[in-house]
Amino acid sequence: MLPKRIELFKETSPSTITTSGKIKVRVLESFETESGVNVGPIEVAYETWGTLNDSASNAVLVLHALTGDSHVIGEQDHNHPTPGWWNGLIGPGLAIDTRKYFVVCPNVLGGCQGTTGPTSISPDGQIYGSRFPQITVGDQVRVERALSDLLGIDRYVAVIGGSMGGMRALEWGVRFPESSGSIFLLAVGPSATAEQIALSSLQIQIIQSDPNFHHGNYHKFGTSPDNGLRLARALAHLSYRSPDEMERRFGANKTPLGDYEVFSYLLHHGDKLVSRFDANSYIRLSQAMSDFNVGKGRGGIEHALRGIDAPLTVIGISSDRLFPVSQQHQIAESVPNCAGLHIIESDIGHDGFLTEIQSIGKIIQEALNRYSQGKSHYFGYGESVAI
Structure with a gap:
């Protein structure tokens, strides 16, 4: 079995991009990673909604999480293996109003949904596979900056991301402070914790x-480590939900076949990922998350965060055990221009940043409205608000 790949793209020039649809463009002929490895050419697959205005001043950048993709909103179809992961948040009249904003969501460097990664064809005509280099969140953001340059977008109204997407949004604020009018971080911390690294390392070892x-190099053998990826995802999904939610939904109940319902549920999510994701991509992206530390090479976390110029809104999920709210507090307390820290009460766990659409939409919409009026401070620096 060859790696899962998405092949159906529109090939077009950036000037034609004003409506939704998956696009793939070449953004760089050659790219040197932060580890010093050259790779390229670099192509980026992405989707857009709304229309970019003449001054290119109405763009919003949305960044997906580990196994997400550019399909933020919309239905499942032949070109999208899953429905939009933020349906109800983006669109005409919604929190991120596409009558006002041009929304861009790129697939991440190292992924397997069209942007260059381990499933891509290397210059020698072979699939990269294990030869695709280890990358960093900084590498991913530099590629996203290259896409933005190609689109003619110098500055975004907002850069928004949760989990791994939140890591990239934070990196945008530190690396390209002039390019972000505002930043929204959801369910993320300023660096990977020991527990996050341990969970990720176990998943990699399982695969x-x-x-x-x-x-x-499984592609050379016509195989795929599906069972390893399935179990790795099952372990990951356990960390994405809260103990209270698991107990409420499953307890010690068993299926008609005698398996515990909770175990069957986790394996189901593992199977779903196997059908649409590549194991090498999962490894490279997981490694990038484990290596993330916004203060690395910048004098430490607090020093790096103090350099963020844009008003920053931080959103946490009360029951998140993967990225606990203490990490969101750490960010909010270190950013002088923090425009608000919001803790959403939910028993879902980390995945609450995907499911609590109404609460998240309210925070983002009100903040964007205030920013557009020149009011950068939403609820005031460091204040915690339960929604």
């Missing part, structure tokens, strides 16, 4: 232990 992994 690599699959006999079909073949040191990451």
